[in-house]
Amino acid sequence: MSDTTASNSRSGETIRANPRSSALRAAGPWLLSAAALVALPFIFRSDTYLTVMSLMGIAIVFALSYNMMLGQTGMLSFGHAVYYGLGAYFVVHGMNWAIATRAPIPLPLMPLVGGIAGLGFAVIFGWLSTKRSGTTFSMISLGLAELVGSSSLILRTFFGGEEGITTNRTKLLRLTDWSFGSQFQMYYLIAAWCLISAVVMYALTRTPFGRMCNAVRENPERAQFVGYNPQVVRYIAFCLSGFFAGIAGALAGINFELANANLFGAAQSGTVLLATFIGGIGTFVGPVLGAVLVSYLQVMLSDITEVWQLYFGLMFIAVVMFAPGGLAGLVQMHAPVVRAGVIGRLMPSYLMAIVPALLLLLGVVMLIEMTVQLAVKQSEGPAMKLFGIGFNANQPWPWLLMVVLLASAYALFRLVSPRLSAAWDSARVTAAERGIVI
Amino acid sequence: MSAPAALEIRGLKKSFGPAEIIRGVDLVVPKGERHAVIGPNGAGKSTLFNLISGLLVPTSGEVVLNGARISGRPAFEINRRGLSRSFQVTNIFPRMSVFENIRCGVLWSANQKYAFWRGVQSAAGVAERTEKVLDEIGLTDRREVLAGVLTYAEQRALEIGITVAGGAEVILLDEPTAGMSRHETDRAVGLIRRISEGRTLMIVEHDMGVVFGLADRISVLVYGEIVATGPPAEIRASAKVKEAYLGEEAHA
Ligand SMILES: Nc1ncnc2c1ncn2[C@@H]1O[C@H](COP(=O)(O)OP(=O)(O)OP(=O)(O)O)[C@@H](O)[C@H]1O
Ligand SMILES: [Mg+2]
Numbered sequence: 001m002s003d004t005t006a007s008n009s010r011s012g013e014t015i016r017a018n019p020r021s022s023a024l025r026a027a028g029p030w031l032l033s034a035a036a037l038v039a040l041p042f043i044f045r046s047d048t049y050l051t052v053m054s055l056m057g058i059a060i061v062f063a064l065s066y067n068m069m070l071g072q073t074g075m076l077s078f079g080h081a082v083y084y085g086l087g088a089y090f091v092v093h094g095m096n097w098a099i100a101t102r103a104p105i106p107l108p109l110m111p112l113v114g115g116i117a118g119l120g121f122a123v124i125f126g127w128l129s130t131k132r133s134g135t136t137f138s139m140i141s142l143g144l145a146e147l148v149g150s151s152s153l154i155l156r157t158f159f160g161g162e163e164g165i166t167t168n169r170t171k172l173l174r175l176t177d178w179s180f181g182s183q184f185q186m187y188y189l190i191a192a193w194c195l196i197s198a199v200v201m202y203a204l205t206r207t208p209f210g211r212m213c214n215a216v217r218e219n220p221e222r223a224q225f226v227g228y229n230p231q232v233v234r235y236i237a238f239c240l241s242g243f244f245a246g247i248a249g250a251l252a253g254i255n256f257e258l259a260n261a262n263l264f265g266a267a268q269s270g271t272v273l274l275a276t277f278i279g280g281i282g283t284f285v286g287p288v289l290g291a292v293l294v295s296y297l298q299v300m301l302s303d304i305t306e307v308w309q310l311y312f313g314l315m316f317i318a319v320v321m322f323a324p325g326g327l328a329g330l331v332q333m334h335a336p337v338v339r340a341g342v343i344g345r346l347m348p349s350y351l352m353a354i355v356p357a358l359l360l361l362l363g364v365v366m367l368i369e370m371t372v373q374l375a376v377k378q379s380e381g382p383a384m385k386l387f388g389i390g391f392n393a394n395q396p397w398p399w400l401l402m403v404v405l406l407a408s409a410y411a412l413f414r415l416v417s418p419r420l421s422a423a424w425d426s427a428r429v430t431a432a433e434r435g436i437v438i
Numbered sequence: 439m440s441a442p443a444a445l446e447i448r449g450l451k452k453s454f455g456p457a458e459i460i461r462g463v464d465l466v467v468p469k470g471e472r473h474a475v476i477g478p479n480g481a482g483k484s485t486l487f488n489l490i491s492g493l494l495v496p497t498s499g500e501v502v503l504n505g506a507r508i509s510g511r512p513a514f515e516i517n518r519r520g521l522s523r524s525f526q527v528t529n530i531f532p533r534m535s536v537f538e539n540i541r542c543g544v545l546w547s548a549n550q551k552y553a554f555w556r557g558v559q560s561a562a563g564v565a566e567r568t569e570k571v572l573d574e575i576g577l578t579d580r581r582e583v584l585a586g587v588l589t590y591a592e593q594r595a596l597e598i599g600i601t602v603a604g605g606a607e608v609i610l611l612d613e614p615t616a617g618m619s620r621h622e623t624d625r626a627v628g629l630i631r632r633i634s635e636g637r638t639l640m641i642v643e644h645d646m647g648v649v650f651g652l653a654d655r656i657s658v659l660v661y662g663e664i665v666a667t668g669p670p671a672e673i674r675a676s677a678k679v680k681e682a683y684l685g686e687e688a689h690a
Binding site for chain 2: 016117203204206207208209210214215218219221222223224226227228229232233240316317
C-alpha cells in the first residue's frame, strides 16, 4: 500500500519546468472521466444500466468522502451513513418545501442542501468525536450512529417513521425542458455532481490542509511538533467529509424520491467502509473502483442469491488479508512491473492460478448455497439449482464434490504459489537492473 | 541583562507516579548559544526535552521562551512560538515522501495554517524553502523516496530536516548522531553546525567528541539534577563531573 503522496509530488514538482504540460497532465484524467461520464448512457442504454450507473455515481461520492477520513487522515468511522442519511432527509424536505412554496430553486442545486446538512451535523458531532483518535473515535462514531438512528424513530414528523418521506423531483423550478423524471436525465445530474465532487475532493488532497491530513494519519505526535494541532486537522477533515457525504445522500434522496431510516443505518455505514476498503484506501482512485464494483455486485448478486451480503463479507476478508491495498493497490503493485517491461514473466503463473481460483470460487459457492438451502430454506425442501444444474442438497455427492473442489484448489495453489513468487523475484531483479524499484 | 534569554528553566520538576525523574532543574540558555546536555542513561535528558517542548507537562516549575512562559502550553503552540525539537527515536512521516516530510515542517511557518482553499504548490516560498532544507540535509536526490524506506542515517538527517524546516529560533536535538558510524557522525556534526548558525541550540549527545567540539557550554544532568554547567574546558576539568559521569564512561 505505497502512498499516493510520493507520486503526487512527483507530478507536481519535478515537471514544474513546463507549467503548460503539467496543467494538461493534471486536467487530462478529469477530461477523460468527463467524456466517459457523458458517453456511458449511449453505450449502456437500458434502464437497468442507467439505474446501476446512477447508483455507482452516488456510491463514488460517498466512498470518496469516506476516504477523506479513512485513507487520508486515518480516521475509521463506523457511522458515516449518518451524514449521508441526513443529507437525503434534508434534501427531500427541502424539495417538498420548495414545491409547496414555489421557491425558485432548480433541482440541480438541491444536492447542496444535503451537503450543508451533512456539514452542519458534522460540525456538531465532529466537535465531540474528533477530540479523540483511533479506537475511541471509532467507538464514538458508532455511538452517534445509534443516537441518530434511534432519534429517527422518535422524531416521526421529521423522519416519517418506517415509511420515511417521499417527494417528487419533477415538480421543482425548471431552467431547461429537462424535468429529471427519466433515469436518463437523473443519471446526468448524478454524473455532474459526481465529477464536481471528485475534482474538489482531489484538489483538497493537494492543499496545505490535505498534506497535513496525511501527516496526522502517519504520525499525529510529530504533526504537533511542526505546529499543527491534530485535533483541528481531524475536525476539518471530518466536517468536509460530512459535507460530501451529505451531497451523496442528497443525490440518493433525489434519485429514489425517498428518504428513510435505511439510508443512515449500520448497513449503509458498513457498505461504504467495505467499498472503500475493497477499492483501496491508499490511493485517490481506490474508493472509486470499490464503489463501482460494490454497487455493481450489489445489484447483480442480489438478483441471483439471497445471501449476497455473505459473499461481500468473504470478499472483504479476502481483500483485508491478501490485498490490503485493495484493487487500486493491486494495480499499483503491477505498475512498475509493466514499466520495467517484465509483466510477461508473471503471466504464465497468473494463468495457472486461474484454475485453482475458479475451483475455490465454485467450492465456496456450493458450500454457501447448499448450507443456506438446508439451514435457511428448509421449507422449500432440499431440491436446488446451481449454475443450471439441479440436485438435492441432502445427498452426499454434492458435498463430496464440494470438498474435492476445495481440496484440489488448495493443492493447486500450493503448486502455483512457488512459481508465482519465483516469477516475482525474477521480475524484481530485472526491474532493479533497469533502475525501477518494485 | 537587556534582551531575555532564549530559554530559561526555573525549578523544573517532573514525577511519574511516585518516581521523581526531573528533580529541580534551573538553566539559562542565552540567545545564539550551543548548549549540550550530557549525562548517564536514564538521567532524564529526554524527559527534560519533553518538558521544554510541551510533550509533557511539568509537575512544578516553569519554562520561559524569549521572555514568555511556555510550560503548560500545548506542543503545537510552543512550536509556533519558535521552538522546534527532534526525537531520540526517529519520528517522521513514514509513508510520505522525503519532500513531503520536509514540506510538512515548512507549512505552518510559511503561514499556510489549515488552508484547504489553495493549492500547496502555489503557496509562496514553500517549495523554495523545502528545496533549501533538502539541500542542507543532503537528501535532494532522495526527495521522492518514502521516508520509511530511507537508511537509518538518512532518516536521522530527515529528522533534523523536519525539525529545522520551519526556521525555529530555538532548536532542541535529542541524540542526533546516536547509532551512526564515524563518517556519518562527522557529516551530521557538519549539518548541525550549519543549521544552528545564528540560532540557539540545545543538544543531548552521548558522543563526547561531538559534544566538546560543538558546544559553547555544557550542562551535566545526573539523576534528574544539573550537577554542573560551564564551558567545555571547565566541565572536562571538573572533579564532580568526572565522578558523576565521565568516570562511568571511562569504566565502560
Ligand atoms: N512517560 C514515562 N513514564 C514513566 N517513566 C518514564 C517516562 N518517561 C521516562 N521515564 C523514566 O524516566 C527516566 C529518565 O528517562 P529519560 O528518557 O529522560 O532518560 P535519558 O537521560 O534521556 O536517557 P537515555 O540516555 O537513555 O536516552 C527513566 O528511568 C525512564 O524510565
Ligand atoms: Mg534520552
